Amino acid sequence: MRHCSKFFRTCTVMILCFGVVSCGKDNVATDEDTPILTEKNIKNLIPSRVHDRVSWAKDIYSIMDTLSIEKTKTNVCSIVAIVDQESNFVANPQVPNLGDKAVKEVNNRLEEKFSEKLGDRFGAPVAKYFLNVLKTQPSADNSYLSQMRKVKTEKDLDILYRQIFDYMTKHYHVSAITGAAKLIGQDIGERMNPITTLGSMQVLINYAQDHQRNSVNIYELRDDLYTQYGGLYYGIHRLMLYQAGYAKPIYRFADYNSGMYSSRNASFQQALTKLTKTKLSLDGDLLLYDKNENIQTDRSQSELAINRLFADHAVNISAKQVRSDLKQEKQIDFEKTQTYNEVKILYQQKFGKALTYAIMPEVIISGPKLSKNYNTNWYASKVNSRYVACMQRTRSGRS
Known part of the structure; x- marks a missing residue:
């Protein structure tokens, strides 16, 4: 999946977790994160230039309740940053030209x-x-x-x-x-x-279809995404409801753009590159996918590199098992597979240090809604700057 991708280009939640600071390594709540925010607190974290901050805060608060996401400063600021980046808090924004x-x-x-x-x-x-x-x-x-x-x-x-x-x-x-x-x-x-991709948080329609909040037809679902509440609901769902061990929110922001676990998977690809001395794309996709996100039968360069690596080191993991493991690349459980753990072991043995959990994926963002092509690093950095500004507002006493 590539967010904001080419004009004609078209992931079920396993665990309902508590968002950025409630799952894996990035769920270690600090004293700063402990307070649970009120609607008023959330309103004060939304940039003052936003029209009707009260209404936006009410919907964010309600949706976080519905999805059982803790209303910590980190979680709220992550949501605020994505909404602000994608639409400047306009439910159906105008797009120049x-x-x-x-x-x-x-x-x-x-x-x-x-x-x-x-x-x-x-x-x-x-x-x-x-x-x-x-x-x-x-x-x-x-x-x-x-x-x-x-x-x-x-x-x-x-x-x-x-x-x-x-x-x-x-x-x-x-x-x-x-x-x-x-x-x-x-x-x-x-x-x-x-x-x-639709609405104030630019959610893929396929994702919204997989996680519909009510029984509606496709046109009604699309219309819902253009509303303030609907756009927020599916965007917050997509951003927060998956478990990942990211030490910094910026990797979740990158995933929002380039696909779930793409930051983790890009690090895995980088490890393969170093172990096999094969130049691989660090895009976070370990398998090949068609335009509808269906897995293709052809093997990706990452899959081929894994099979060569295991053959060279006499690792007793078959190509069939590798393919089965890679099919979990969009899930947290990929980290429990034989393939992932064997690569971690080989990397530790070769370089004397642990495999880095996540890096920034290298993905180009293009499309008619953009004035020029960008990449995921640009996107994640822009969102992160908004996140930092929001967190600064929490320290200024506004929350």
Whole structure:
């Protein structure tokens, strides 16, 4: 998973833990963390420039109650920092030049993106029809393409895409061209919708679907994410409800951008690089994934490096076991696997020191909502500076 990733790119919680300071190494509460904050305390930790801090604080307090997250300063400031970075505490913020960027993406990469989603066989003909719909429907003088240029917010663009794909669902069948089975159906709009991260905390729609707080259809879920409470609920859930042994919150911030446990896994990849003298990507993904986050059968460079390492050191762990262990890379229990622990042992033997638990993943962030490409280190550092500012507010007596 790559947060704020490319325009058309689309993790169940094992343990309900108490957030950044309640699980693993990063759950060691200090005296400073012990006080449980009130709604008023939380309001005072939200930047003073934010409109209606009382309302935002009320929702954060309520959601932390619902999800059983301790209202410590560290936990609250982690939430405040992410919300502020992602949206400046605006439930459905305007994105500068969003319409022009969306049109540019359509003009430059439409067929490529449809082929990624539908395959080469269907991608080109559907993309061609899609572009024709954009230019001619619902009318020549008010086409979807002209409407796209005028969108100001993510929700505007999301709703427009829903309308476009609804039109396609009613009027077009791939089988009419290819003779293949009907492809355009009930899930085509969701399958092709390029708006995959939503709301004030920019949560992946797939994650929200896996953790729905009520029984709603996909459009209602998307609408919920654009509300103040819904955006906060799914963002806080994603940020806080997984166990990790991070000594510093910045690694959790990095994970929020590049995927759960990517900071831990990037350190594991770095260890493999040093042990095998093989240059590996330190992106935190130990397996290969398709656009829908499904594990691919091909082996990643990290997986190949592990198998070579074990063969060179006569480690009795089969390739099948390695694959089974790596399938837990998005879970805390990966740390209990034979693969993880054997690499730790070999690293200790080789370098005379313990494997570092986490490092900053090396992941590029791109997309039409950004003015230029960034990386996870930039993102995590920006969030961390907001976190530090929030913690300073707790010391100033404002909380």
